[in-house]
Amino acid sequence: MKDVKSKSAAPGKQGGLNAEIQSRIGHQLRAMYDDVVRQGVPDRFAELIRKLDGSEPNPQLGTAGDKNDGRD
Amino acid sequence: MPLTDSLRDDILASVPSLRAFAISLSGNGDRADDLVQETLLRALANIDSFQPGSNLPAWLFTILRNLFRSDYRKRRREVEDADGSYAKTLKTQPAQSAHLEFEEFRAALDKLPQDQREALILVGASGFSYEDAAAICGCAVGTIKSRVNRARSKLSALLYVDGAEDFGPDETVRAVIGGSGGY
Numbered sequence: 001m002k003d004v005k006s007k008s009a010a011p012g013k014q015g016g017l018n019a020e021i022q023s024r025i026g027h028q029l030r031a032m033y034d035d036v037v038r039q040g041v042p043d044r045f046a047e048l049i050r051k052l053d054g055s056e057p058n059p060q061l062g063t064a065g066d067k068n069d070g071r072d
Numbered sequence: 073m074p075l076t077d078s079l080r081d082d083i084l085a086s087v088p089s090l091r092a093f094a095i096s097l098s099g100n101g102d103r104a105d106d107l108v109q110e111t112l113l114r115a116l117a118n119i120d121s122f123q124p125g126s127n128l129p130a131w132l133f134t135i136l137r138n139l140f141r142s143d144y145r146k147r148r149r150e151v152e153d154a155d156g157s158y159a160k161t162l163k164t165q166p167a168q169s170a171h172l173e174f175e176e177f178r179a180a181l182d183k184l185p186q187d188q189r190e191a192l193i194l195v196g197a198s199g200f201s202y203e204d205a206a207a208i209c210g211c212a213v214g215t216i217k218s219r220v221n222r223a224r225s226k227l228s229a230l231l232y233v234d235g236a237e238d239f240g241p242d243e244t245v246r247a248v249i250g251g252s253g254g255y
């Protein structure tokens with residue numbers, strides 16, 4: 001049988017990787033990644049792109065910003 | 073091409089995956105967001121060099137990767153994440169056991185050589201084709217394939233062979249690893 005006493009099993013040695021392990025790795029990787037993706041676009045970046053958009057100094061992101069139209 | 077509204081929206085739509093890529097590369101949430109910010113600034117400054125109709129995410133990922141690379145050369149990677157600074161960047165904390173598993177995975181990923189890590193992330197998480205990943209990394213498609221394969225073998229060895237005891241009870245995995253009876 002295989003003698004697995006040395007810790008450093010050379011990674012290249014494993015020819016046929018177990019499909020189950022591979023799918024777990026894939027799953028973990030995507031879970032880690034998607035966790036961040038799901039956070040969406042932080043305000044900081046939305047802001048940045050809007051500012052750099054050039055001509056439009058018009059922050060209208062659906063907030064109550066356009067309420068001050070002079071009416072009392 | 074000029075920065076049209078739709079191009080701007082597309083750039084914005086790429087931000088979540090740019091962040092995920094940056095965090096995966098750097099292992100550090102704050103630094104990742106700085107990287108994303110620099111990427112956006114650079115992209116917008118060079119928007120004229122973007123070819124309309126070409127792959128915008130790939131273009132942005134290329135910029136981010138190059139920034140990360142040049143930054144990396146200057147200061148060595150901070151492997152400070154043992155205390156969970158990465159996990160703190162997540163809004164939804166995974167449940168305890170899942171959290172441990174997650175930390176282990178993260179630590180194993182950190183042990184991969186940079187070339188392999190980025191190839192694996194681009195193909196395995198970002199969902200780029202081997203061709204796109206090769207373009208992003210500036211290497212041959214075959215090189216990407218072999219890096220991805222080596223990354224997978226190494227992760228598998230780190231997580232499921234060396235660390236089998238720590239990883240947690242999974243009958244299938246144990247059966248595979250402990251198949252020789254253990255005497």
